Amino acid sequence: METILKITNLHKKYRKVHAVNNVSVEIKKGNVYGILGPNGSGKSTTLGIVLNVVNKTSGEFEWFDGTYSTHDALKKVGAIIERPNFYPYMTAEDNLKLVCKIKNIPYTKVFEKLELVGLLDRKDSKFKTFSLGMKQRLAIASALLNDPEILILDEPTNGLDPQGIRQIRDLIKVIANQGTTILLASHLLDEVEKVCSHVIVIRNGVTLYQGTVDGMVASEGFFELESENLAQLESALQQLPQIEKIEKDENKLLVYLKSHLEPGELNTLLFKQNITLTHLVKRKNSLEEQFLELTKH
Structure with a gap:
C-alpha cells in the first residue's frame, strides 16, 4: 500500500515546552486516520509542521515516498487547520471560484464540490448567512477543489451542534468511500471511533499508540x-x-x-x-x- 506521508523522529520545542517529542507516523493510502489527544497534546503542531506552516526543531517527514518536494507535494493535499476564512459578503459559489482562480483549478469543480458537501442549493447565498456547520462544509468543499489525495482536518467538528457534527461525520465517510485518504486531529473519542479506521494517540507531544482502532480496543477485556x-x-x-x-x-x-x-x-x-x-x-x-x-x- 502506497505511503502518503512518513514522519520520522519529529521534534518541536518552544523554549521549555517540548510540543512534539520524537513522533514517528506512517500514513497509508486509502485509510482514515485520527490523531487523538487532549487539547495541547501536539496534534495541531504536528499537522502544522507537515503542512509547512510551522518550523520543526528536528526530525524528518516526506510526502508520497519522497517523489515530490514538499512544495509540489502540498499541491496534492487538501487541508483545513484553522477556522473557515471566506469573504462574508460573497456567495458560496463566488468564494470557491476565487479559490479556483488562485489555484488555477477549473470552475466546474465548484458545482461538483458544492453538491458533494450538500450546499449546491445554497450556492447563491452569502457566506455571512451560513451556520457554523455550513461554513465548515464549505471549507471542506474548498479543500477538495484540487481533488487531493489526502484531506487533513484539524478538529473538524469543534463548536458544532449535534446536527452539524453528524453532517460532518457523514461527509467524512462519503469522502473516504471515494478513495481519499483522510487525516484528522481530534480530542473527541467518539469522533475517532465512528469515522476512523486507524488511530494515533498523542499526549504531551509523545506517541502512545498507533494502529487500527479495532486493534486498540481488542484487549482481552x-x-x-x-x-x-x-x-x-x-x-x-x-x-x-x-x-x-x-x-x-x-x-x-x-x-x-x-x-x-x-x-x-x-x-x-x-x-x-x-x-x-x-x-x-x-x-x-x-x-x-x-x-x-x-x-x-
Missing part, C-alpha cells in the same frame, strides 16, 4: 462477576494465571485478563471450587477506556 460470597470468589480468582487484576465495584468484581479466557471455562474452573456465580458478563474495553488507560500515566 474483563469479566463482571457476582457471587453470594465475594471474598471466596476473589480468593479463587487470584489463583488463576489468566487474571491480571481484580477490582471491587459495589456488589460485583471486575476481573481484568492478561490472557484469553472463555466465560464457560471460567465458570467451570470456579464451579470445581464450589463457587456458584450469580452473574457473569464478559466485556470489551471501549476506546474511551483504552485511551484513559494509555494516558493516565
Whole structure:
C-alpha cells in the first residue's frame, strides 16, 4: 500500500515546552486516520509542521515516498487547520471560484464540490448567512477543489451542534468511500471511533499508540462477576494465571485478563471450587477506556 506521508523522529520545542517529542507516523493510502489527544497534546503542531506552516526543531517527514518536494507535494493535499476564512459578503459559489482562480483549478469543480458537501442549493447565498456547520462544509468543499489525495482536518467538528457534527461525520465517510485518504486531529473519542479506521494517540507531544482502532480496543477485556460470597470468589480468582487484576465495584468484581479466557471455562474452573456465580458478563474495553488507560500515566 502506497505511503502518503512518513514522519520520522519529529521534534518541536518552544523554549521549555517540548510540543512534539520524537513522533514517528506512517500514513497509508486509502485509510482514515485520527490523531487523538487532549487539547495541547501536539496534534495541531504536528499537522502544522507537515503542512509547512510551522518550523520543526528536528526530525524528518516526506510526502508520497519522497517523489515530490514538499512544495509540489502540498499541491496534492487538501487541508483545513484553522477556522473557515471566506469573504462574508460573497456567495458560496463566488468564494470557491476565487479559490479556483488562485489555484488555477477549473470552475466546474465548484458545482461538483458544492453538491458533494450538500450546499449546491445554497450556492447563491452569502457566506455571512451560513451556520457554523455550513461554513465548515464549505471549507471542506474548498479543500477538495484540487481533488487531493489526502484531506487533513484539524478538529473538524469543534463548536458544532449535534446536527452539524453528524453532517460532518457523514461527509467524512462519503469522502473516504471515494478513495481519499483522510487525516484528522481530534480530542473527541467518539469522533475517532465512528469515522476512523486507524488511530494515533498523542499526549504531551509523545506517541502512545498507533494502529487500527479495532486493534486498540481488542484487549482481552474483563469479566463482571457476582457471587453470594465475594471474598471466596476473589480468593479463587487470584489463583488463576489468566487474571491480571481484580477490582471491587459495589456488589460485583471486575476481573481484568492478561490472557484469553472463555466465560464457560471460567465458570467451570470456579464451579470445581464450589463457587456458584450469580452473574457473569464478559466485556470489551471501549476506546474511551483504552485511551484513559494509555494516558493516565
